[in-house]
Amino acid sequence: MTDVTTPTTTDLAGPDSVAAWTQRYGQALMDTFGPPQRVLVRGEGAYVWDADGKRYLDLLAGIAVNALGHAHPTLTAAISAQLGTLGHVSNFFGTPTQIALAERLLALAAAPEGSRVFFTNSGAEANEAVFKMARRTGRPRILALEGAFHGRTMGALALTAKAAYREPFEPLPGGVEFLPFGDTAALEAAMADDVAALVLEPIQGEAGVRPLPPGYLARARELTREHGALLALDEVQTGMGRTGAWLAHQHPHLGGGVTPDVVSLAKGLGGGFPIGAVVAYGERAATLLGRGQHGTTFGGNPVASAAALATIAVIERDGLLAHVTEVGRRLRDGVAAAGHPLVEEVRGDGLLLAVRLREPVAAALAARALEAGFIVNAVAPDAIRLAPPLVLTADQAADFVAFVAADGAAHVPADDVADGAAHEPAHDATGGAR
DSSP states (O other): OOOOOOOOHHHHOOTTHHHHHHHHHHHHSOTTSOSOSOOEEEEEBTEEEETTOOEEEESSHHHHTOTTOBSOHHHHHHHHHHHTTOOOOOTTSOOHHHHHHHHHHHHHTTOOTTOEEEEESSHHHHHHHHHHHHHTTTOOEEEEETTOOOOSSHHHHHTOOOHHHHGGGOSOOSOEEEEOTTOHHHHHHHOOTTEEEEEEOSEETTTTSEEOOTTHHHHHHHHHHHHTOEEEEEOTTTTTTTTSSSSGGGSHHHHTTOOOSEEEEOGGGGTTSOOEEEEEOHHHHHTSSOTTSOOOSSTTOHHHHHHHHHHHHHHHHTTHHHHHHHHHHHHHHHHHTSOOTTEEEEEEETTEEEEEESSSOHHHHHHHHHHTTEEOEEEETTEEEEOOOTTOOHHHHHHHHHHHHHHHHHOOHHHHHHHHHHHOOSSOTTOOOO
8 A cells, every 4th residue: 555645734835835826726726716815824823824934813714714713722622533433424314413513502592492403514505594494484575685695605695685796697596675774664664474584694794794773683573573574694604602692693782682583603603614504493493494305415514513512612611702702892992092094983793893994995904914914804995804713812902903003103095095996806805605
C-alpha cells in the first residue's frame, strides 16, 4: 500500500503564497464571489492567519457562523470523537446525537408540547422547508418584507426581496408578496384568510442589521393568529446566542414574548460545521410535512449534530449569552464614541452590529480595516457589518475601536469617496448562499 501524505496548509505557505493561491482559486472555482480578499490557512479563537502569515482579528466569523471562534478545543474534540465513532447514516435510521440535539433545540426554543425539529444542511435549506410548510396549508399567499434575505435556492430566493438576486432566475415560485419594512398598517392591510405564512427576520442582516420596530412582531403574531396564518421567523443569522439570547425574538424589545409557529436556524448552530434546523412549534406546524413529503441526505448527520451539541454546551458552560451582551455593548458604544467623522450610528444587538456611515464608502473602510488586520463586512454601500465570534474579548473589541479612532483621525472625505468606488466588490456584499 502506497503511503500518501496530505500536505498541510503550513507546508503550502510561503513567499507570495496568497497571490499564488488567489491565482489558483481563479483557475479552479466558479466566479460567483469574485477573487478572495485573502487566502486563510488557520485560525485560533477570534484570530485567523493568511497564507503569508499575517494575523487578522475576525470580526465576521464566517458571516455569523464561527460562534466559538476557530479551532475551539471542545468543538474539535466532539467532531473528532463522533467522526471516529459513526460518521454518517441515512435518515432511515436515527442516531443519539441527532435525537439529543432535537431535544435541546426544543428546550432552548421553549417550544410547547407537540413541537418537532427537521434538520438541514444550511439556512437556505431550512427556509426551503419553511416554504413547503406554507404550501401545505393550502393557502396561496406568502408575505415577506422588503429588504428580506432568506437564501439563494429557488424557494428561499422567492422569499428574498433584492431584485438583483431574483431576476436572473425567474420565474420563481409564485405567491410571495413583499411589504414595506416595519409598516404595521401595510401588514394589517395585506393580512387575510388566504395568507399561508408571514416570514420575518427579527433583525434583517443583509439589509444592514435592521431590527424590526418595537411592537411590530407582537402585532404580526396577533394578525397571523387571527387569520390562521403561520408566523415563520428566520433566525439563521440572529439565533444561537448571536444577540445575547438563544433566539433574537426572545428579547422583549424585539419579540415581546411572542411564540412563533416556525423558526429556521443555521449559521452559528454548528459553530462552523454545516447544519441547519427548522423548529415547528406545536402540533399544527409539526404535522404539516408528513412522511415522504420532504427529505434530506445529510440533515441531522451525527457529526454535524455533535458539533451543534458541543457549541450549545460551551455557550451554556462559559456564560456566553451574558458575555455577548456585555462585549457587544462595549463594542457598540466604543465605535460610536470613537470620533470617526463618517460614523452616523451603530445599531444592532449583542454581537450582530452595523456601523452606519454618512457616505457610501463602506467598501473602502472595510479594505482599510483588512490592511490593518481586521476582518469586517461592507454589507451595504453605507454600512459595515460586525458579527464576530461569541468568544470575542473586551480587549479585542477595544483593539477595533482603536482602529476606528485612528482611521477617523486620518480620514480625508474626498479621497475616501473615490477610494470607496474603487473598492466596491464585483460580487454582492452578503458573501454567501446561506
